[in-house]
């Protein structure tokens with residue numbers, strides 16, 4: 001052992017369950033959470049060089065993708081497990097499901113385990129709005145929202161709450177999805193004073209929009225918008241083209257636009273720019289936030305945020321949710337790592353368990369032992 005002083009490290013893992021996360025967001029307000037999370041994510045984008053970054057590790061199947069997303073700085077390590085299975089709703093499961101953890105870099109102790117399905121929707125919307133604050137025209141008031149699934153309410157409220165959007169043009173190939181979105185947003189529209197307009201086609205939704213958000217799910221090289229449907233001055237927030245073979249935008253639109261990405265090595269493989277040559281020019285968003293690169297240059301520019309979701313956003317979102325949930329008394333404590341009187345005597349844990357009031361059955365103790 002080294003000469004490190006023997007300080008008992010807390011053997012305690014905070015846990016945020018999905019019901020507790022939902023209660024937290026309901027209690028604090030969706031828009032307040034989105035604001036707080038956007039501020040936390042932007043603060044970490046400003047510390048970009050402090051993070052050890054890598055593209056996520058993806059496992060593909062014909063139905064979808066499962067991904068692991070790690071990131072760390074000097075103090076903390078975080079990872080997210082997330083899937084994307086566009087046909088899941090037909091099986092009664094969400095397209096996107098996630099969980100993740102934070103660990104202490106100094107000890108490796110996992111300090112926080114969390115649901116991240118709701119948190120991912122919040123962090124994606126918060127990141128979209130944060131990017132649009134740097135890239136969209138400041139006078140943007142109308143947003144088209146194409147793809148009205150699980151992410152859509154969060155996207156809508158982020159742009160209303162953080163950018164001042166006052167009208168939403170809604171389109172989905174499934175009219176029921178749009179009806180659900182309108183039903184869920186109606187009380188917010190009344191309280192916050194914005195309008196909802198269901199549209200019959202994507203082209204109709206885009207007409208007159210300052211910002212276009214695409215949040216569709218289809219594991220294919222889709223082109224949900226013709227390039228000429230997007231007029232000068234538009235900001236496109238493209239979140240659904242986020243893995244190899246899954247795109248939303250016409251390559252001709254990317255050619256006409258200034259394209260911004262989260263982490264270039266990951267987006268080259270996963271984003272809409274997978275359609276473009278390897279030297280197609282893009283700017284990492286953190287450089288705009290840090291003042292190292294220009295964002296929108298003129299009111300006539302078309303800007304595209306080719307979002308795929310980056311681990312740093314989840315790291316910031318987990319820190320934010322843990323902090324707020326602790327304040328609200330919504331964290332549980334998990335028995336994830338054994339608390340040991342002698343850290344090298346792991347076997348004592350088994351012996352102690354044997355003295356528990358409800359000891360494991362003989363069958364359990366002898367499982368795998370040849371008779």
Ligand SMILES: NC(=O)c1ccc[n+]([C@@H]2O[C@H](COP(=O)([O-])OP(=O)(O)OC[C@H]3O[C@@H](n4cnc5c(N)ncnc54)[C@H](O)[C@@H]3O)[C@@H](O)[C@H]2O)c1
Nearest residue numbers: 095147149150151172173177215216217239240307308309
């Ligand atoms: N960039 C990110 O950080 C990020 C984060 C989360 C989710 N996503 C992606 O966002 C997308 C939406 O996620 P979700 O959880 O809302 O999925 P979802 O399955 O709940 O909703 C997707 C919606 O898109 C609609 N749709 C499919 N094709 C369409 C088309 N051509 N035109 C209009 N509508 C169409 C579907 O009918 C459905 O209502 C997914 O592709 C997901 O992988 C990206």
